[in-house]
Amino acid sequence: MTQELSPNIQDYLKRIYEITSSGGKASTSQLAETLGISAASVTNMLQKLSKTQPPYVTYQKHQGVKLTEAGRLAALKILRRHRLIEHYLVQKLGYTWDEVHQEAEILEHAMSPLLESRIDAALGYPTVDPHGDPIPDADLAISGVDHIALSRLAVGKHGTITRVPHEDPQVLRYLGKCGLHPGAQIQLLARTPYDQTMRVLILESGEEVVIGPSLGGQIDISET
Amino acid sequence: MTQELSPNIQDYLKRIYEITSSGGKASTSQLAETLGISAASVTNMLQKLSKTQPPYVTYQKHQGVKLTEAGRLAALKILRRHRLIEHYLVQKLGYTWDEVHQEAEILEHAMSPLLESRIDAALGYPTVDPHGDPIPDADLAISGVDHIALSRLAVGKHGTITRVPHEDPQVLRYLGKCGLHPGAQIQLLARTPYDQTMRVLILESGEEVVIGPSLGGQIDISET
DNA sequence: GGTTAAAATTAGTCTAACCTAAATTAGCTT
DNA sequence: AAGCTAATTTAGGTTAGACTAATTTTAACC
Numbered sequence: 001m002t003q004e005l006s007p008n009i010q011d012y013l014k015r016i017y018e019i020t021s022s023g024g025k026a027s028t029s030q031l032a033e034t035l036g037i038s039a040a041s042v043t044n045m046l047q048k049l050s051k052t053q054p055p056y057v058t059y060q061k062h063q064g065v066k067l068t069e070a071g072r073l074a075a076l077k078i079l080r081r082h083r084l085i086e087h088y089l090v091q092k093l094g095y096t097w098d099e100v101h102q103e104a105e106i107l108e109h110a111m112s113p114l115l116e117s118r119i120d121a122a123l124g125y126p127t128v129d130p131h132g133d134p135i136p137d138a139d140l141a142i143s144g145v146d147h148i149a150l151s152r153l154a155v156g157k158h159g160t161i162t163r164v165p166h167e168d169p170q171v172l173r174y175l176g177k178c179g180l181h182p183g184a185q186i187q188l189l190a191r192t193p194y195d196q197t198m199r200v201l202i203l204e205s206g207e208e209v210v211i212g213p214s215l216g217g218q219i220d221i222s223e224t
Numbered sequence: 225m226t227q228e229l230s231p232n233i234q235d236y237l238k239r240i241y242e243i244t245s246s247g248g249k250a251s252t253s254q255l256a257e258t259l260g261i262s263a264a265s266v267t268n269m270l271q272k273l274s275k276t277q278p279p280y281v282t283y284q285k286h287q288g289v290k291l292t293e294a295g296r297l298a299a300l301k302i303l304r305r306h307r308l309i310e311h312y313l314v315q316k317l318g319y320t321w322d323e324v325h326q327e328a329e330i331l332e333h334a335m336s337p338l339l340e341s342r343i344d345a346a347l348g349y350p351t352v353d354p355h356g357d358p359i360p361d362a363d364l365a366i367s368g369v370d371h372i373a374l375s376r377l378a379v380g381k382h383g384t385i386t387r388v389p390h391e392d393p394q395v396l397r398y399l400g401k402c403g404l405h406p407g408a409q410i411q412l413l414a415r416t417p418y419d420q421t422m423r424v425l426i427l428e429s430g431e432e433v434v435i436g437p438s439l440g441g442q443i444d445i446s447e448t
Numbered sequence: 449g450g451t452t453a454a455a456a457t458t459a460g461t462c463t464a465a466c467c468t469a470a471a472t473t474a475g476c477t478t
Numbered sequence: 479a480a481g482c483t484a485a486t487t488t489a490g491g492t493t494a495g496a497c498t499a500a501t502t503t504t505a506a507c508c
Contacts, residue, residue, distance in 0.1 A: 027486090043488085048464095089339075114323070253454090
């Protein structure tokens with residue numbers, strides 16, 4: 001049961017977790033696309049992961065996959081490592097938040113339980129990573145904060161950024177330049193009816209930023 | 225030419241470097257033994273490494289291998305990462321010197337050039353790792369300190385420990401308990417003629433330790 | 449200089465991932 | 479309800495790196 005999973009498999013499980021965390025199933029083509037491999041390869045792996053003892057996913061032909069409890073725990077374990085590393089690189093080694101995802105993507109697979117706990121302690125047992133994503137604790141419990149997508153915030157309302165997308169360095173550099181990091185106070189000034197583009201006021205700097213709907217859907221807010 | 229070498233190949237090159245650093249060639253069986261794989265697998269790999277463009281080793285049937293310049297540089301690159309990691313884990317994350325080798329063995333393959341330089345800077349550009357092994361600099365230049373094996377020190381002479389073996393945690397815990405770390409001042413009190421066992425005085429603590437010849441051959445001293 | 453033991457090599461398999469090309473299925477549109 | 483298209487699966491092949499078993503080479507000894 002607790003035989004070490006290959007880095008490869010861990011990546012699959014992590015990706016399935018990310019895709020399904022907002023509900024539903026992960027499709028073969030979604031996985032193929034985001035993992036950068038062919039759909040045929042994904043099918044193979046999903047079949048394999050559904051036939052292990054215990055199975056890590058529930059799979060039915062043409063229906064996509066969901067994680068089993070074993071799969072969810074394996075995904076959380078690697079996600080914890082990923083996010084701890086991101087936090088550590090920013091806090092202790094002077095990385096910027098757009099540099100850490102790629103680095104963590106590799107380091108997460110090279111991290112022993114001891115290193116994990118040392119880094120956790122060195123950071124003071126953090127609960128979120130630099131992008132605002134929650135870090136599962138040592139028992140893999142993960143906090144489900146309730147936030148709302150910026151794109152769903154009502155016009156005129158105030159809020160605090162809680163989470164931003166974490167993968168795309170370009171997006172992160174842009175957000176960073178605007179001051180749109182977790183903790184930043186904002187007010188939604190307007191939303192264009194036609195294309196849903198938003199005008200956002202950043203309270204700290206008093207500056208105004210324009211955010212499109214697709215990016216707005218990936219930024220989370222807690223209303224204040 | 226500068227296509228990334230696989231972790232596997234890096235391990236081979238590193239091992240060949242370690243075996244041949246005191247001169248001579250690395251034999252198939254030495255490599256098989258220390259890498260923990262079969263001799264047949266090693267032969268395969270050596271043939272492959274001697275046929276790359278550029279070749280990483282010079283290989284002739286039944287004659288063992290030596291690194292080419294390309295192979296030496298690749299080995300030093302990974303050795304630099306290995307030793308930087310060891311130093312970092314001890315200095316910044318509270319590891320003991322017997323814990324770091326295994327950890328570095330894995331992390332070295334997950335280390336980007338950026339991480340390497342950040343860790344190097346965070347440590348103040350160290351020149352030796354916790355076991356006294358020299359760390360190649362960013363240009364892969366490595367300092368050739370001249371030391372002598374403890375087992376070759378003349379009886380009665382004083383010296384400073386410069387290097388200890390780095391792989392075996394048990395040996396390291398023992399040496400640590402004795403106070404036999406790089407920098408420690410010692411005097412060789414006696415060497416038994418029959419079995420070459422040595423009595424060593426540790427000046428700092430005033431304690432006396434007995435060291436066998438095989439361990440003594442792996443501890444380096446600079447005479448004082 | 450021949451015998452033999454140890455070391456090294458060859459030959460042939462195996463597994464984990466990936467791939468492409470071909471076949472099948474699901475689900476939408478008429 | 480038939481047909482079409484996109485998604486998915488199957489079939490078959492590749493590569494890296496390991497293995498075992500069988501063979502060959504080296505070197506050492508009498």
